Amino acid sequence: MTVVDRQEWDVVVVGAGGAGLRAAIEARERGARTAVICKSLFGKAHTVMAEGGIAAAMANANEHDNWQVHFRDTLRGGKFLNQWRMAELHAREAPDRVWELETWGALFDRTKDGRISQRNFGGHEYPRLAHVGDRTGLELIRTLQQKIVSLQQEDHRETGDYESRLKVFQECTVTQVLKDGEKVSGVFAYERESGRFLVLQAPSVVIATGGIGKSFKVTSNSWEYTGDGHALALLAGAPLLNMEFVQFHPTGMVWPPSVKGILVTESVRGDGGVLRNSDGKRFMFDYVPDVFKEKYAETEDEADRWYDDPDNNRRPPELLPRDEVARAINTEVKEGRGSPHGGVFLDVSTRMPAEVIKRRLPSMYHQFKELADVDITAEAMEVGPTCHYVMGGIAVDSDTAAARGVPGLFAAGEVAGGMHGSNRLGGNSLSDLLVFGRRAGWHAAEYATAAGRAPVDEAQIDTAAAEALRPFSAEATTDERPTENPYTLHQELQQAMNDLVGIIRREAEMEQALRKLAELRERARRAGVEGHRQFNPGWHLALDLRNMLLVSECVARAALERTESRGGHTREDHPAMDRAWRRLNLLCTLTDGTGGAAVALTRETTEPIRPDLLALFDKEELVKYLAEEELYE
Structure with a gap:
């Protein structure tokens, strides 16, 4: 029998980014004893790198915005492959999740009349992203982290113990989801510093581990994004959905080589940044797909007027969905019109004064100044596509976030598939993880209450320990197989x-x-x-x-x-x-x-889209995207 530290919980959340922390908060507030395991330090999750904002139809910047328009934009961006019920719940509930963050202490940028400020982003018809400069993800994690601490303090006042009902295990890696027959019974993990093994028994496990970007050479993702949650679910018996859909964010740094792939937030383009090739041409006008022609400007003058009159509905082509912009940049580079280091130029200095850039894009200003010796208030940035996000993921139920085929397993955030279809709109990731993090924690707690104690198979623990230790005993079998x-x-x-x-x-x-x-x-x-x-x-x-x-x-x-x-x-x-x-x-x-x-x-x-939701789209658009039989079901 392998010697491990064992603990019993009701819900175990694997991952402490925005989705994991929101799930843990919800599970704890619904009475479940909840453990959170994070691969890095508490508060250092990759969510802090989400810069531009949280997409939510709050109508603070344009009174015409509502959840129906947000839903419509999300399906357009995902090319109608979205799990439509997830997209509907996301659009309906996102504003409440943002206002909730504010009640927990989040300090959003404000409009002149004191409301939460909202900015433009690609693929969104109206300014919809609630933001904190270009450090929104950091503020989100800070707020959720403080909420966790406040719940622990509340528990201490009641029980005398800070961690009796909600505990965070830092710098631990989960290597296996343990099962009792078909049902979840906990997780096997190890402490990264000491190597000590840990078993957390629980009838409910929420996977919220983020993405897969470290499988690619050029990526905006941090070191934690090694596809852990996807693989854990797959090995536990849950299917992965539409894994072919990987988003290459159009704007990552391309120079110097040591920082290639680091994200350049879409809020640069949302605040007026323009893309130009080596000839100085603003090339995105050449790449507007026919389906978007009515919504996007055809000339520079028309595009520039949009910033002064957002109601004119002729958006700059730099604000096309990310997949369209990434392909356009890739084409310009392939055809020899790229920047000296294999990207294109992104210029924000022509539309915004230096002091405004430093106020609205402080992280970008410091990032380029310190890493590339480029002053973005006076010079153009060199940018190019970088592996950024995976739209595919664990196949889940839309309402409960329960993984298919494995009772007791739940998933939320980037690791869950279906919400974004074939392409994610910027800003939808942060509202996604809040909406479905809450739903995962809610239903995981309910399931744990009904399921009761989770027995653990000792043989599974021994097997997991042996697999974890295997690299220490790896030997060459022959000279040809070292x-x-x-x-x-x-x-x-x-x-x-x-x-x-x-x-x-x-x-x-x-x-x-x-x-x-x-x-x-x-x-x-x-x-x-x-x-x-x-x-x-x-x-x-x-x-x-x-x-x-x-x-x-x-x-x-x-x-x-x-x-x-x-x-x-x-x-x-x-x-x-x-x-x-x-x-x-x-x-x-x-x-x-x-x-x-x-x-x-x-x-x-897939299940046909509900008729009242189909009615939100023009017939011509539906004919372009949908199979004919769908139009009449």
Whole structure:
């Protein structure tokens, strides 16, 4: 029997970003004893890097905004592949979640009359993003973190113990969801500093681990984003939905090489930034798709007037959805009109005075000044696409955030699939994690109350411990099959995904990627590390490789299967959207429950959009996006 520290809880939340903390708060307030496990330090989650704002139809900047318009924008952005019930709940509930944050102490920027200020973002018809300069994610995490602390203080006053009802386990990594038959019974984890094993028994587990970006060489994601939650759910028996849809944010830093991929917030364009190529041309006017022609300006004068009169509904083309802008930038670079370092130019200085830039975009000003020696109040930034977000994820029920097929498992935030369809609009991520973080915590607490105590299988614990320790005993079997260095394997994985399953995809390259991934998975079984469990980053990476390789295979297989271009998925050999694919989701599962299992892919027909929600769109638009049978159901 493996010696581990064991504790019993009602709900365990894996991840302490915005979705995880909101889930933990909700579960605790509904009476569940709740544990939170975070891979990094408490308050250091990747959510702090969400800069531009929280999308919510509060109508503070334009009285015409409402949840119906927000819903419509979200489905347009996702090319109608969104799980429509999730998009509806998100649009309806987002304003309440923002006002709730304010009651908990969030300090939003204000309008002149004292209301929460809202700014423009790509794909949103009206200014809709509640913001705190360009540090909105940091303020969100600070507020939720303080709410957690206040709940612990409340518990201390009642019980004399700060952590009896709500506890945060910092710098811990979960390697397996434990099960009692088909149901969840807890998680197996280890402390990153000491290597000590930890088992948290609980009938409910909420996965809120974020994204998969560290599988790609150029990414805006932080080191935690190794697809842990996606892989944990997959190994536990839950399917992953539409993993082909990976968002490449159009504007990441491209120079110097040490900071390539770091995010340049969309609020730069929302506040008037323009994109130009090496010829000085404002090129986005050449890339407005036909479906958007009526909403976007055709000339610079028309685009500039929009900032002074937002009611004219002719938006600058820089505010097209992210997938459209990323493809346009990629085309300009490929055709030889890029900046000196392989991007394009983003200029905000021509529309905003220096003092306004420093006030509204303080992080961007300091980021470029300190990392690239560029003064954005006087110079253009060099930017290019960077792997930023995955729209695919754990298949969940829209109302409860319950993962399919595994009773007691829930998911919220970026790790959950369906809400954003094939492309996410900027700002929708923060409201998504608040809306569905709350719903996940709510229903996880209800499930725990009904399910009762969760028994743990000792054999599963021993197996999980042995798998975690395997890198310390990895040995070369022959000279041709040596022990592998996890850092080398990670670099090869990132390069393969970047080159073969990146922003523009081709059948032959994705088949090559799948062969490379199979090779890497076999070699990863021989990944070895030296030393011991204390302070051993090589060990951490060796364990993370299992997750990254599993999830990368899901992305590549689904991208090869979907023979169309839609949202964040662009096939050079199938450049148009195919309405027949609009009704089809792709589900990834494992053929068995072990680390060596193969990924299986199945198709699923989506549920028709409810008629009253379809009525929000013009008939011409529906004809373009939807299969004919949908129009008459």
